[in-house]
Amino acid sequence: MEKKHRIRKSTEFKRAYVKGKNYWNRNFTLYIKKNDLNYTRFGIVVTKKLGKAVVRNKIKRKIREINRSLLPFLKEGYDIVLIPKKNTVDLSYEELKKSVEHIYNLAGILKR
């Protein structure tokens, strides 16, 4: 995923937390905030509770890959922050993808 599709600044994360709407399901917490740009940006936050560095990296990479494949089906102009929960450690790629689609559907940012 290119750099322009990532959230990179600490202040932008904070803005999503404070001003954005949040949604959640079994596996994720999601914060969404409209940005002033005409493209969508992602942020993934993996806390130390989920495991060691190898485990955290693996989750990040899987979610990044999922977001890349879903990008054409999302509405433009949003900052999206995804926070995986503890039980995502044991999930396969396919299960993760279903869960992410589910939570995006809840938030209403999937194109029809």
Place this chain on the structure above:
RNA sequence: GGAGUAAGUUGUAUGGUCGCAUGCGAGAGCAUGAGGAAAGUCCGUGCUCCACAGAGCAAGAUGCUGGGUAAUACCCAGUGGGGGUGACCCUAAGGAUAGUGCAACAGAAAUAAACCGCCUUUAAUGGCAAGGGUGGAAAGGUGAGGUAAGAGCUCACCAGCAUUUAGGUGACUAAGUGGCUAUGUAAACCCCAUCUGGAGCAAGACCAAGUAGGAGCUACUAAAGAUAGUUGCUCGCUAUCGCUCCAAAGGUAGGUCGCUUGAGCAUAUUGGCGACAAUGUGCCUAGAUAGAUGACCAUAUAAACAGAACACGGCUUACAGACUUACUCGUUAC
């Protein structure tokens, strides 16, 4: 082939589709892209700032000997002690005769002596310490002589201490001589020898939105004092104390650098028992900053521990499977 000891290597590969980071390129694209422990942060260095780093005290570290190294608590070669039939392994291993403290309970007594006991015809305000029991530890041990009973009182061997000679750079070893001997603990304080200034790449340097203040200069008071900083403390050191001027300066968010050519890697020769050193030749091999290696498919029986964030040298800990070399024991079931 069995049981074992030591050292070492490897630790997914190949192909396809999509995708990420860095460099090069106008672009298409091309090249490169985690580890043996990248980990723990336990030591040691470089590097940066604090006065290119100072004095004393305090505090801390190391602790058999000699060597290696940029340095170390690491490594190599040895010494003493302990374990194993053996290959081999383990070892915080200076000083208890510099001083102080502590040694519960038990026991007559715990760093100094007498409860029971033995002896002198009986007995002790006398002599004795062999035997008993307690304890982690009880006044050198075993045997013989000796005696009223006993005792290093005497002798032999052993242990310990002091000392002499020989060997070794040294730890120490071997032999001799001497007087007969006061437990343990220094991972208790301490003594001795050697070493250590503090903080850390979120170090630090540069650019710089917003906000609103900031800078320069000279000398009055004058080497006194106050405040702040610098190291735990004492010194020492540094900055500030008044006047004038400017619309810029300092600096937060943010950005750029630090950031990878280095005690580097490979290889050959020489010196050294070895750690290692010297010389020659060749090579350039991640550099991110919400942080790059992933997803899916095919083949191979199965594939662990685990992910760089300034760098390097060690140590420690985690680790599936596969393989190599040297050596030891045992001796026969094939």
Place this chain on the structure above:
RNA sequence: GCAGGUAUGGCGGAAUUGGCAGACGCGCUAGAUUCAGGUUCUAGUGAAGGUAACUUCAUGCAGGUUCGACUCCUGUUACCUGCA
């Protein structure tokens, strides 16, 4: 990335010149009081084995020093805190 701290029964929390581990409180169990419950009072309460007397193991885990370790030293695991 760097710096520091904590760990003791079911829970909180004592125990330091190194000398009987589990004080004390909460909780739990049993009994008394009551028609019943609560309150109150009394007793017990780490685990395993044993009829019992009692024995063995227990201070996160693994070693070491010491006659003796919750305490001293080394390694390690988990959790917590601070630093832009």
